[in-house]
Amino acid sequence: MIRHDVTTDFFTLTTFSRITNPDLPLHVYIEGDGRAWIDRNQVSTDPTPRKAIGLALAAADDWPNVVYIAHPCQFRDLSREQCSSSYWTNKRFSREVIVATGQALDYFVRQVNVKSLELIGYSGGGAIAVLLAAELNDVISLRTVAGNLDHDAVNQHHGVSQMPESLNPMDVAEKLKWLPQRHFVGTNDKIVPSFIAEKFIQKTGSICSDVTYVKNASHEAGWVEQWSTLIKLHLRCSRNQ
Numbered sequence: 705m706i707r708h709d710v711t712t713d714f715f716t717l718t719t720f721s722r723i724t725n726p727d728l729p730l731h732v733y734i735e736g737d738g739r740a741w742i743d744r745n746q747v748s749t750d751p752t753p754r755k756a757i758g759l760a761l762a763a764a765d766d767w768p769n770v771v772y773i774a775h776p777c778q779f780r781d782l783s784r785e786q787c788s789s790s791y792w793t794n795k796r797f798s799r800e801v802i803v804a805t806g807q808a809l810d811y812f813v814r815q816v817n818v819k820s821l822e823l824i825g826y827s828g829g830g831a832i833a834v835l836l837a838a839e840l841n842d843v844i845s846l847r848t849v850a851g852n853l854d855h856d857a858v859n860q861h862h863g864v865s866q867m868p869e870s871l872n873p874m875d876v877a878e879k880l881k882w883l884p885q886r887h888f889v890g891t892n893d894k895i896v897p898s899f900i901a902e903k904f905i906q907k908t909g910s911i912c913s914d915v916t917y918v919k920n921a922s923h924e925a926g927w928v929e930q931w932s933t934l935i936k937l938h939l940r941c942s943r944n945q
Contacts, residue, residue: 705763705772710811712804715787718779719808720759725768726816729844731935732809733762733772736827736850740792744864751792752778758826760928761849765935769818773808775828776801790869796828797855797870802835809836820844824935827896827923828852830887834873837880845939846885850896850923853877853887853904858896877907884939885913890921912941 705720723730735758738751762772775796777787791801809821822845825833830851837843852858854874859866885908887901901915916937920926927934 705770708811710808712807714800714804715776715791716780716785717776717804717808718774719812720762720772721770721812723769723771723812723816723818726818728768729820729822730769730771730812730818731762731765731767731822731824732833733758733765733770734805734823734825734829734832735759735772735774735778736825736829737792737796737852738775738778740796747789747793749789750777750782751775751789752780755924757849757924757927758829761824761826761931761935764928764931766932767935769816771809771812773805775832776804794865794867795869796867797831797835797872799871802832802839802871805832806836806840809840813842823847824849825851826927831855831873834880835871835876837883838876843883845942846880846883847888847935847939848885848901849888849927850890850893850921851887851901852896853900857900857903861897874904874907877904878909880908880913881910882912882941883910884942885910886937886939887913887915888921888927888934889915889917890923890926891917891919892922892926895923912939914940
């Protein structure tokens with residue numbers, strides 16, 4: 705995959721891509737929050753993930769057209785670029801983050817004239833994928849992996865501060881009623897519990913949605929090894945599979 709640094713209105717985003725057949729949809733992977741916190745009380749000085757699960761999933765996808773977009777401030781030289789820690793803490797799903805990720809997507813659409821997008825978000829990247837899917841007209845499917853689909857409920861579950869400056873995917877769930885989607889949940893995930901995806905599906909009121917429980921997968925472990933099989937699972941209501 706080839707690295708591109710894409711400049712947006714708010715951030716320069718790190719991306720990787722492999723595009724060989726623009727006539728087919730683009731698989732777009734959106735990274736999670738990364739190393740947002742060192743511990744419960746100390747914010748990290750660099751959100752770059754120790755294990756970039758979203759990037760590993762993208763690399764494991766043998767689809768002809770794959771794009772990976774990191775969260776703002778990840779994989780950047782923060783000694784040379786201004787990037788507020790608020791964008792990997794309380795503003796991690798803010799309007800600026802959603803707009804910037806959408807602009808990075810537009811960059812690739814313009815470059816190769818791709819007609820449709822399939823969004824795949826890992827952890828917090830799942831939140832961004834949902835929020836983008838609710839706004840864009842060229843998204844034909846959605847998948848989330850250990851996705852934070854309701855940060856209000858997740859933060860309440862863990863007894864940590866809420867994020868009022870972030871948009872919440874749960875608030876746009878009903879807009880995705882007819883979008884083919886699958887939400888992967890690890891049976892050993894202690895970070896994002898399974899009831900989050902279940903409630904999200906209920907809120908969509910959709911017959912085009914599924915929750916898939918993946919045995920022996922935690923929030924970070926067990927995904928990449930199984931992804932070549934999981935990515936090929938049929939999506940209900942999809943005309944492209």
